[in-house]
Amino acid sequence: MFAKISLLGVAIVGLIAFSSSYMSAESSVELSPKASSIVAEMPHMSTDVWGIFDPATGVIFAGNNIEVAQPIASVSKLFTATAVMQSPHKDDVFAVTEADVLTEGRSGKLVTGIQTTPYQLLFPLLIESSNDAGTAIKRKLATEFDTTVQDLISSLDLKNTHVGEPTGLSAANTSSVADLAKFYAYIKEKYPHILDITELYTYVDDRTGYSNSNPARKLENFTGGKQGYTDEAGSTFVGSFYLAGSSHEVGIVILGSTQLFADIQSLLHTVDARKSSLALYRKYRPETFDDVRNQEHIVSVLKGALSKGMVPHALLFTGSRGTGKTSVARIFARAVGAQDADIDELDAAPNRGIDDI
Numbered sequence: 272m273f274a275k276i277s278l279l280g281v282a283i284v285g286l287i288a289f290s291s292s293y294m295s296a297e298s299s300v301e302l303s304p305k306a307s308s309i310v311a312e313m314p315h316m317s318t319d320v321w322g323i324f325d326p327a328t329g330v331i332f333a334g335n336n337i338e339v340a341q342p343i344a345s346v347s348k349l350f351t352a353t354a355v356m357q358s359p360h361k362d363d364v365f366a367v368t369e370a371d372v373l374t375e376g377r378s379g380k381l382v383t384g385i386q387t388t389p390y391q392l393l394f395p396l397l398i399e400s401s402n403d404a405g406t407a408i409k410r411k412l413a414t415e416f417d418t419t420v421q422d423l424i425s426s427l428d429l430k431n432t433h434v435g436e437p438t439g440l441s442a443a444n445t446s447s448v449a450d451l452a453k454f455y456a457y458i459k460e461k462y463p464h465i466l467d468i469t470e471l472y473t474y475v476d477d478r479t480g481y482s483n484s485n486p487a488r489k490l491e492n493f494t495g496g497k498q499g500y501t502d503e504a505g506s507t508f509v510g511s512f513y514l515a516g517s518s519h520e521v522g523i524v525i526l527g528s529t530q531l532f533a534d535i536q537s538l539l540h541t542v543d544a545r546k547s548s549l550a551l552y553r554k555y556r557p558e559t560f561d562d563v564r565n566q567e568h569i570v571s572v573l574k575g576a577l578s579k580g581m582v583p584h585a586l587l588f589t590g591s592r593g594t595g596k597t598s599v600a601r602i603f604a605r606a607v608g609a610q611d612a613d614i615d616e617l618d619a620a621p622n623r624g625i626d627d628i
Contacts (some may be wrong), residue, residue, distance in 0.1 A: 314541040317530040322448035326511040326522035329456030340431040341526040344499025355420040361390040371407040398481040405437035442503035448524040451509045466495030481579040486532040491581035506531035515543045
């Protein structure tokens with residue numbers, strides 16, 4: 272993560288200066304105007320491990336104990352689903368065994384001997400949180416499951432994450448708020464169909480039907496995610512929601528909750544309260560490159576630099592007032608790994624001296 276990124280704005284110029292030094296991620300993100308433009312105050316929560324993030328990038332806007340590893344319960348099933356989607360055997364037919372059905376929990380309605388595929392099992396796995404389905408998937412994929420999950424964790428640099436079994440029944444399946452935010456953004460980009468399944472109220476196949484057990488599904492602005500519960504983990508959640516009156520989404524991670532639905536509502540209320548108090552230009556400020564309008568030539572150059580890993584030490588944006596210089600600068604800063612807490616935005620008019628900058 273970059274130690275500090277400064278945005279210096281004048282009437283027609285915006286400057287981004289990138290430091291080359293790195294620092295370790297903090298365990299919490301301060302709730303202040305500089306740290307986050309969308310969080311008004313510390314929310315009332317039943318847990319002290321939570322985060323609010325951008326589901327498009329995984330960047331955390333605000334949170335507490337974001338690097339603390341905790342058991343994640345059935346949130347583990349998102350890793351299992353990703354392993355299925357990456358598998359060349361996801362459509363191979365196989366039979367459910369008695370051992371699969373004897374896995375703890377009765378959700379999913381699996382029956383010994385039925386013919387199915389790893390892909391078909393995603394529906395009971397994600398909609399009803401079926402442990403039977405998770406066990407059957409891992410048995411079918413065998414060592415491919417472990418290899419895929421570990422490669423995924425390694426490639427995304429999920430330093431606080433360990434997933435060794437497919438259901439989350441094991442307390443050894445652990446992750447952190449920061450890791451889950453990053454992983455969720457990866458799923459949203461690479462395998463959005465997984466989140467589409469989690470968003471369903473119900474699903475009926477040629478044998479039975481499934482009803483969504485996720486309490487977040489009660490909220491109309493829910494856009495996907497997964498919940499979990501074990502005695503060791505408490506209630507867990509990672510997911511996303513549309514902001515009130517907006518097409519923008521916000522992501523939420525909650526670990527160790529004792530009142531999950533209330534905690535989800537608390538974080539959403541905190542975000543919505545802040546949004547409603549913002550000036551219009553900040554309330555509707557683009558949050559991703561895809562949100563930027565009429566600056567395609569600029570966005571394409573910046574995306575190209577990012578895709579090639581050719582990030583310059585400084586960028587100079589020029590243009591008339593209101594054309595998006597600061598907004599694009601902030602989006603680019605997040606894209607290279609900065610959190611909002613790492614960004615300083617200075618108005619060059621009253622801050623003209625070297626010491627000010």
